[in-house]
Amino acid sequence: xVQLQESGPGLVKPSETLSLTCTVSGGSISNYYWSxxxxxxxxxxxxxxxxxxxxxxxxxxxLKSRVTISVDTSKRxxxxxxxxxxAADTAVYYCARGPRSSSWYGDYWGQGTPxxxxx
Amino acid sequence: QSVxxxxxxxxxxxxxxxxxxxxxxxxxxxxxxxxxxxxxxxGTAPKLLIxxxxxxxxxxxxxFSGSKSGNSASLAITGLQAEDETDYYCQxxxxxxxxxxxxxxxxxTVL
Numbered sequence: 506x507v508q509l510q511e512s513g514p515g516l517v518k519p520s521e522t523l524s525l526t527c528t529v530s531g532g533s534i535s536n537y538y539w540s541x542x543x544x545x546x547x548x549x550x551x552x553x554x555x556x557x558x559x560x561x562x563x564x565x566x567x568l569k570s571r572v573t574i575s576v577d578t579s580k581r582x583x584x585x586x587x588x589x590x591x592a593a594d595t596a597v598y599y600c601a602r603g604p605r606s607s608s609w610y611g612d613y614w615g616q617g618t619p620x621x622x623x624x
Numbered sequence: 625q626s627v628x629x630x631x632x633x634x635x636x637x638x639x640x641x642x643x644x645x646x647x648x649x650x651x652x653x654x655x656x657x658x659x660x661x662x663x664x665x666x667g668t669a670p671k672l673l674i675x676x677x678x679x680x681x682x683x684x685x686x687x688f689s690g691s692k693s694g695n696s697a698s699l700a701i702t703g704l705q706a707e708d709e710t711d712y713y714c715q716x717x718x719x720x721x722x723x724x725x726x727x728x729x730x731x732x733t734v735l
Binding site for chain 1: 626657658660662664668669670671672675676681713715716717721722723724725726727728729
């Protein structure tokens with residue numbers, strides 16, 4: 506059974522970089538589209554982006570200038586970095602697996618990790 | 625306002641049929657990109673309910689079904705149960721944005 510688990514700091518200061526990791530257990534980490542999605546408190550879901558294998562990425566245009574998603578297949582982990590954060594980046598961050606690209610959908614999700622941006 | 629528009633809320637009595645719409649445009653649903661649906665209970669991760677417009681993952685009851693027509697997609701729930709009361713989100717891909725996106729979400733109330 507595929508399982509995903511997010512980890513990282515729950516509190517980040519404004520203007521700093523948010524860094525999260527998603528660890529994948531069960532199943533292959535190759536040939537899937539590994540994504541990050543976030544949900545601000547009381548609001549809807551926002552797709553952040555995905556990475557496919559080592560080098561292929563696709564990011565939400567509204568976040569593209571601040572986002573980097575990377576993967577470490579040897580550790581079965583993929584990571585999110587979001588720079589220059591503000592209070593608007595406060596959200597629950599989810600990692601998810603997708604079987605395909607342009608019509609991406611998440612068939613397995615992590616439980617989510619809350620991140621607060623505050624000084 | 626979301627590129628994919630969902631009604632903020634819908635309601636129905638137990639046993640009834642309800643539908644949740646997801647209205648897009650010619651650059652997403654209307655362009656032929658698939659629509660997917662998720663169910664999310666408070667404090668938990670979204671669960672995939674429908675993928676590829678009308679496919680159910682293993683374990684999802686056949687009370688849930690999806691359809692698509694023109695620029696819109698719909699999620700139908702038949703035999704409504706109290707346990708269906710929660711939030712539902714649609715998702716598709718937009719070629720103008722070049723990225724995936726979610727609808728704003730719909731809260732289903734079982735009367």
